[in-house]
Amino acid sequence: ATTLGSAAAAKSKYFGTAVAAYKLSDTVYAGILDREFTMVTPENEMKWDATEPSQNSFSYSSADTIVARAKANGQRVRGHALAWHSQQPGWASSLSGTALRSAMVNHVTAVATHYKGQIYAWDVVNEAFADGSTGARRDSNLQRTGNDWIEVAFKAARAADPAAKLCYNDYNTDGVNAKSTAVYNLVKDFQARGVPIDCVGFQSHVNSASPLPSDYQANLQRFADLGVEVQITELDIAGSGTAQADSYAKVVQACLAVSKCAGITVWGIRDSDSWRASDTPLLFDGNGNPKAAYTSVISAF
Numbered sequence: 201a202t203t204l205g206s207a208a209a210a211k212s213k214y215f216g217t218a219v220a221a222y223k224l225s226d227t228v229y230a231g232i233l234d235r236e237f238t239m240v241t242p243e244n245e246m247k248w249d250a251t252e253p254s255q256n257s258f259s260y261s262s263a264d265t266i267v268a269r270a271k272a273n274g275q276r277v278r279g280h281a282l283a284w285h286s287q288q289p290g291w292a293s294s295l296s297g298t299a300l301r302s303a304m305v306n307h308v309t310a311v312a313t314h315y316k317g318q319i320y321a322w323d324v325v326n327e328a329f330a331d332g333s334t335g336a337r338r339d340s341n342l343q344r345t346g347n348d349w350i351e352v353a354f355k356a357a358r359a360a361d362p363a364a365k366l367c368y369n370d371y372n373t374d375g376v377n378a379k380s381t382a383v384y385n386l387v388k389d390f391q392a393r394g395v396p397i398d399c400v401g402f403q404s405h406v407n408s409a410s411p412l413p414s415d416y417q418a419n420l421q422r423f424a425d426l427g428v429e430v431q432i433t434e435l436d437i438a439g440s441g442t443a444q445a446d447s448y449a450k451v452v453q454a455c456l457a458v459s460k461c462a463g464i465t466v467w468g469i470r471d472s473d474s475w476r477a478s479d480t481p482l483l484f485d486g487n488g489n490p491k492a493a494y495t496s497v498i499s500a501f
């Protein structure tokens with residue numbers, strides 16, 4: 201029978217999902233996960249608060265469970281996320297300056313080293329640019345350590361796990377706009393100065409406030425033209441029925457049309473698993489039955 205993973209694989213793409221470790225004992229959830237998906241992203245388990253709850257004391261058991269299970273099922277893993285302003289442990293969120301900078305480098309190095317050789321791509325830095333028309337960096341404790349914090353994180357990740365692709369990941373960068381152009385310029389700058397960067401992740405959280413842009417494919421293509429891989433990393437599309445199904449098909453068509461688009465990850469399995477469940481943004485309903493959007497994705501491949 202056709203699955204999301206096999207349909208994507210027939211076009212040399214992966215099809216992934218976010219996974220929550222605590223749901224793996226749910227047999228409906230695990231059954232869909234094993235049947236349909238070829239890539240896995242831990243939804244929260246690799247974040248700073250989860251992996252380093254006290255400074256320099258690391259906690260990998262939930263993420264290790266996801267990684268081991270993925271490996272046993274022949275699924276690859278996207279690592280998410282090494283350096284981010286959000287979901288920091290309390291001790292880190294109250295640090296600043298050189299103490300925070302050193303703690304960040306130590307964190308990136310430790311986590312990337314722990315998973316060395318097991319990660320297809322790391323979201324090394326997540327959501328570092330501001331929304332709106334300025335193209336500026338987002339203010340955060342990490343940003344206040346100095347503008348070079350992003351390249352320092354990428355260099356530390358490369359040193360720790362040279363085989364992993366290193367991605368910059370963000371939201372509201374799905375069309376051509378000031379924020380995505382700021383990311384585009386960051387990639388160009390890194391390439392010009394020899395800072396490692398291999399891929400850009402487009403979260404693609406689609407809802408009425410952030411509809412699917414008409415230049416979605418063109419935006420992916422301009423990044424691909426820089427030579428980086430592009431990945432759709434956290435796709436979910438609010439809605440239902442034909443409208444939702446059509447938007448999902450457009451995302452698949454865009455990835456298919458861009459040869460450097462490696463694959464698509466949806467941000468959860470059933471609507472009830474979603475971080476915004478009331479939007480019913482995923483491919484399976486709360487009972488685990490495939491929705492119109494599921495059929496649409498399969499046919500679009």
Ligand code: XIL
Nearest residue numbers: 243244280281326371403434474475
């Ligand atoms: C979300 C998770 O889905 C939730 O479970 C958690 O409470 C908050 O974070 N952008 C990201 C993801 O990069 O890590 C976020 O995941 C969703 C937005």
